Amino acid sequence: MESKIYLRIGFALLLLFAVTPGIAQTAAEFSKPWIDNEKAIVIDAFHKNSIDWRQIKTDRRVAGIIHKATEGTGVSDPKYASRRLLAKRLGYKWGSYHLLRKGETIRQARFYLNKIGRDSSDEIMALDVECTTNSLCNVPKYKVTAEEIATFLKYVKQKTGRYPIFYGNQSVIKDLSKNLPNNQLLMSVPLWYARFKENVTDFPKGIWRSYTLWQFSSEINCKPDEKCLYRVPGTKHDMDINVYNGTIEEMQRDWPMIGQ
Numbered sequence: 001m002e003s004k005i006y007l008r009i010g011f012a013l014l015l016l017f018a019v020t021p022g023i024a025q026t027a028a029e030f031s032k033p034w035i036d037n038e039k040a041i042v043i044d045a046f047h048k049n050s051i052d053w054r055q056i057k058t059d060r061r062v063a064g065i066i067h068k069a070t071e072g073t074g075v076s077d078p079k080y081a082s083r084r085l086l087a088k089r090l091g092y093k094w095g096s097y098h099l100l101r102k103g104e105t106i107r108q109a110r111f112y113l114n115k116i117g118r119d120s121s122d123e124i125m126a127l128d129v130e131c132t133t134n135s136l137c138n139v140p141k142y143k144v145t146a147e148e149i150a151t152f153l154k155y156v157k158q159k160t161g162r163y164p165i166f167y168g169n170q171s172v173i174k175d176l177s178k179n180l181p182n183n184q185l186l187m188s189v190p191l192w193y194a195r196f197k198e199n200v201t202d203f204p205k206g207i208w209r210s211y212t213l214w215q216f217s218s219e220i221n222c223k224p225d226e227k228c229l230y231r232v233p234g235t236k237h238d239m240d241i242n243v244y245n246g247t248i249e250e251m252q253r254d255w256p257m258i259g260q
Helices: 004-017 080-089 105-116 146-160 170-179 248-254
Strands: 039-045 062-071 093-099 124-128 165-169 191-194 213-217 240-247
Touching (some): 039 093, 062 080, 062 105, 062 240, 062 248, 080 093, 093 105, 105 146, 170 191
Parallel strands (some): 039 062, 093 124, 165 191
Antiparallel strands (some): 039 240, 213 240
């Protein structure tokens, strides 16, 4: 996600090393699931991430792409439309995300839906929330309330018949799980979990039982001259890489309704 350029410095150490006793959930799906060759890989990109489409095609596990579409009420990704067209021509499952800012939530949701258009019924939608009221975050424009999150989700559901996938890092998920346990709206929304470590023993309980997508690699834990958890051919170290909580075939079958 593009916003991590600004946010990652502030909480990278938390994402990498934090362990909170008492909320641990241990399962095979939280221990390096990307090493399973049957698991689907999804990349999420924005315009500053370079993509060599010919090279990416050499990795059969890369089955989907989720690309930034919009941010706030007026920021559009300049490469969204062209990459969408090319990716779908190449046979990839396609998705988009909106980076939520504080305020004017309905206007943001309208802007996002107008950008992706009415012909997006076969595509994943996602809401990127980088900061919440009590999460670790020092960028005020991204610090949104639970009410703003709910407003966006409900509006998109009303207009499309589907909820967006909810993207959040450990701090955001911990905050929501603590302060909104058993929230029926969020429990209905698939989770896209960002955590940049090999094994997770402190997945926050309260709302989600597990993840639908796990973003496990980015420039936080993947450097140009270092061995990374996973490398997608045709991309650089700054590409966000995700593992789907299921097989390639399952993801292709269930897209765009995965997790719902």
